[in-house]
Each structure stands twice: as C-alpha cells, then as structure tokens.
Amino acid sequence: DTAVSQTPKYLVTQMGNDKSIKCEQNLGHDTMYWYKQDSKKFLKIMFSYNNKELIINETVPNRFSPKSPDKAHLNLHINSLELGDSAVYFCASSQELASADTQYFGPGTRLTVL
Amino acid sequence: RKEVEQDPGPFNVPEGATVAFNCTYSNSASQSFFWYRQDCRKEPKLLMSVYSSGNEDGRFTAQLNRASQYISLLIRDSKLSDSATYLCVVFNSGGSNYKLTFGKGTLLTVNP
Numbered sequence: 001d002t003a004v005s006q007t008p009k010y011l012v013t014q015m016g017n018d019k020s021i022k023c024e025q026n027l028g029h030d031t032m033y034w035y036k037q038d039s040k041k042f043l044k045i046m047f048s049y050n051n052k053e054l055i056i057n058e059t060v061p062n063r064f065s066p067k068s069p070d071k072a073h074l075n076l077h078i079n080s081l082e083l084g085d086s087a088v089y090f091c092a093s094s095q096e097l098a099s100a101d102t103q104y105f106g107p108g109t110r111l112t113v114l
Numbered sequence: 115r116k117e118v119e120q121d122p123g124p125f126n127v128p129e130g131a132t133v134a135f136n137c138t139y140s141n142s143a144s145q146s147f148f149w150y151r152q153d154c155r156k157e158p159k160l161l162m163s164v165y166s167s168g169n170e171d172g173r174f175t176a177q178l179n180r181a182s183q184y185i186s187l188l189i190r191d192s193k194l195s196d197s198a199t200y201l202c203v204v205f206n207s208g209g210s211n212y213k214l215t216f217g218k219g220t221l222l223t224v225n226p
C-alpha cells in the first residue's frame with residue numbers, strides 16, 4: 001500500500017548509457033514531481049507535472065526527459081549519462097499544484113554513474 | 115542570497131535538550147512555509163506547516179516572521195528518534211510556476 005513508489009531503488013551504470021526511473025502514486029493526486037538530491041544533500045526540483053501536463057522544467061539539461069502516461073505515473077528517462085548525474089532522484093506527488101499541499105515523496109533512486 | 119538559508123549545523127545535543135533551528139528566505143512574496151524531516155537515506159516527510167501566528171505540535175513549535183522573512187523550529191525534550199535532517203521549505207508561485215524550494219537542511223543528532 002505504498003503511496004509513492006519508485007523503481008529501481010539503486011542504479012549503477014556507465015557514463016554514456018541511457019537509463020529510466022519509474023514512479024507511480026496511488027494517492028489519486030493530480031500533481032507529480034521529480035527532485036534531485038546531490039552529494040551535498042541539496043534537494044532541488046527538476047520537473048513538475050499537473051494532470052499529465054509539464055508545468056515546471058527547472059533548467060534541466062535536455063538529456064533528461066520526463067514522461068507522464070497518466071496522472072498516476074511520471075517516469076524519468078536520462079540519455080547519455082554523465083558523472084555529475086550521480087545523485088538520489090526523488091519522485092513526489094501532491095493533491096493540487098497551486099495550493100501548497102503536502103508533497104509525498106517516494107523512497108528515492110540512488111543513481112551512480114561510473 | 116540563496117532562496118532559503120538554514121543554520122549549517124550539525125547540532126549534537128543530549129536527550130532532553132531543547133534545540134532551535136533558524137531559516138531565512140529571500141522572496142518576500144513567498145506564500146507558505148513548512149518544515150520537512152529527512153532521516154538518513156530516506157525520503158523527506160512533512161513535519162509541520164508554519165503559520166504566521168506560530169503553531170505547536172507536541173514538542174515541536176514553529177514560528178514565522180514575515181517582516182524579517184524568518185522561520186524557526188523549536189524542539190523541546192529531544193528524543194533519540196528526533197535525530198534527522200530538518201529541511202526548511204518555502205512555497206512560491208510565479209505565474210504558473212508553483213514550487214517548493216528547500217533549504218540545505220540542518221542535521222540534528224540527539225545523543226543518549
């Protein structure tokens with residue numbers, strides 16, 4: 001009965017590869033997000049989607065492409081992985097976009113690029 | 115100036131101590147404020163919202179001073195289980211750009 005789930009939990013890959021991270025929420029929320037937490041533990045928003053529509057793209061490189069097939073899913077595909085992409089990626093969801101509702105985070109995907 | 119700045123920490127306190135965290139934000143138009151808690155190698159979770167009048171939840175008290183753009187969190191009677199990173203979070207909207215901005219967090223370790 002996990003509210004926000006992500007797969008995989010750990011991802012170790014070589015530079016230059018392409019990888020995807022999947023996220024699903026069963027809370028019936030309209031809005032989903034991707035955050036990146038770097039080695040200094042700084043948590044920063046990358047994307048937000050509301051009802052499958054992209055709302056925020058925080059100057060993330062084009063190598064990162066989110067896809068929302070439906071309101072319950074927001075996947076993140078990363079092309080041509082670089083060393084600097086190593087981080088923990090958190091998916092989150094909230095009821096609505098504009099009302100500062102509580103955001104519920106997934107357990108995170110720890111990406112290591114070698 | 116960073117959008118959200120917190121005490122760098124870390125804080126090491128004995129059980130039963132009272133500890134206070136401070137946070138400042140740069141955008142005077144910020145609308146909502148929160149404290150999130152993140153345990154080691156876990157996801158952030160909402161601890162409490164912060165209201166202008168100040169609010170309390172058990173041993174936790176949050177204060178907001180909009181004039182000074184300052185937020186605080188006070189933890190009384192610290193427990194071992196309070197050990198975590200505390201994240202000061204601000205909600206902003208600009209046009210359709212609604213988002214939470216997180217501070218870097220302050221690490222608290224409560225010692226027996």
